[in-house]
Amino acid sequence: MKVAVVRSASDSTEREINLSTDLDLPTIELPSSYSPREVTSFDYLLAYRDSKLILQTTGDAKTGELYVDFSDAKLNYRANSSIRSQNIAKALGIKGSQRPAVLDATAGLGKDAFLMASLGCEVSLLERSAVVHALLADGLARTGYYGEEIDTILRRMKLHFGDLLVFADDSKQFDVVYLDPMFPQRRKSAKVKKDMAALQQLLGHQTDGAELLDCAKLLAKKRVVVKRAKLSPYLGPDKPDIEFKGSSSRYDVYLIAS
Numbered sequence: 001m002k003v004a005v006v007r008s009a010s011d012s013t014e015r016e017i018n019l020s021t022d023l024d025l026p027t028i029e030l031p032s033s034y035s036p037r038e039v040t041s042f043d044y045l046l047a048y049r050d051s052k053l054i055l056q057t058t059g060d061a062k063t064g065e066l067y068v069d070f071s072d073a074k075l076n077y078r079a080n081s082s083i084r085s086q087n088i089a090k091a092l093g094i095k096g097s098q099r100p101a102v103l104d105a106t107a108g109l110g111k112d113a114f115l116m117a118s119l120g121c122e123v124s125l126l127e128r129s130a131v132v133h134a135l136l137a138d139g140l141a142r143t144g145y146y147g148e149e150i151d152t153i154l155r156r157m158k159l160h161f162g163d164l165l166v167f168a169d170d171s172k173q174f175d176v177v178y179l180d181p182m183f184p185q186r187r188k189s190a191k192v193k194k195d196m197a198a199l200q201q202l203l204g205h206q207t208d209g210a211e212l213l214d215c216a217k218l219l220a221k222k223r224v225v226v227k228r229a230k231l232s233p234y235l236g237p238d239k240p241d242i243e244f245k246g247s248s249s250r251y252d253v254y255l256i257a258s
């Protein structure tokens, strides 16, 4: 997978240079009116547009572009519409005014983490892909862009770069560890959302599901929650203690004995 950071010929700025240094990626100089479809020397481009960092697919425009924007209307609709009664809240074990501290160990584009933070949870996000981490860091750092209500939710989200398989030790730091690994969708399953399809194309499929679950159990004080497509098999050999099934997804809950 070849990724480059776009520098515009007219106004290349420090942030592009910093990004290419931080991610150890080459830069490509393009005119301000470039079309990603015409770029053939890289598979993806990282570019700043209207103060957002976006990942563009070159050549084939089917998967379009990826970026993180916590003011997305669908995400906020979900966060606002009786989220306390949704399966994600039940799976986290939320009752009364208590809120678990959560590690979202497969942070991706941060949507699930945002939902959990909008429930009032302090959420640590862990992401192992440097490119996805950069998109997420950009979305979280866009201060003054979202407004106070969303900023309050974002203040509960702390991003870390790393791999759960390396990060995990036996120190039980989080009430809940949340996993949403990237797996191939069954052909007949519900539509794969566009940004998830783009993420899958970028990162490929996950092959270490059972190890992820073992590591998550080491870090969780109370439970591990695994998000799966409705008809997907369990992540590891063990049957979960509780399952919450929705129209397209399922939450498998593994309780940790205290």
Ligand SMILES: C[S@@+](CC[C@H](N)C(=O)[O-])C[C@H]1O[C@@H](n2cnc3c(N)ncnc32)[C@H](O)[C@@H]1O
Pocket: 105, 106, 107, 108, 109, 110, 111, 112, 113, 126, 127, 128, 129, 132, 162, 163, 164, 165, 180, 181, 182, 183, 199, 203, 206, 212
């Ligand atoms: C399906 S996406 C998660 C989507 C996310 N739940 C959301 O709402 O946007 C899976 C993400 O987990 C990351 N990931 C997979 N295995 C990981 C690991 N062992 N440690 C940290 N991140 C991991 C992948 O790089 C990918 O970005």
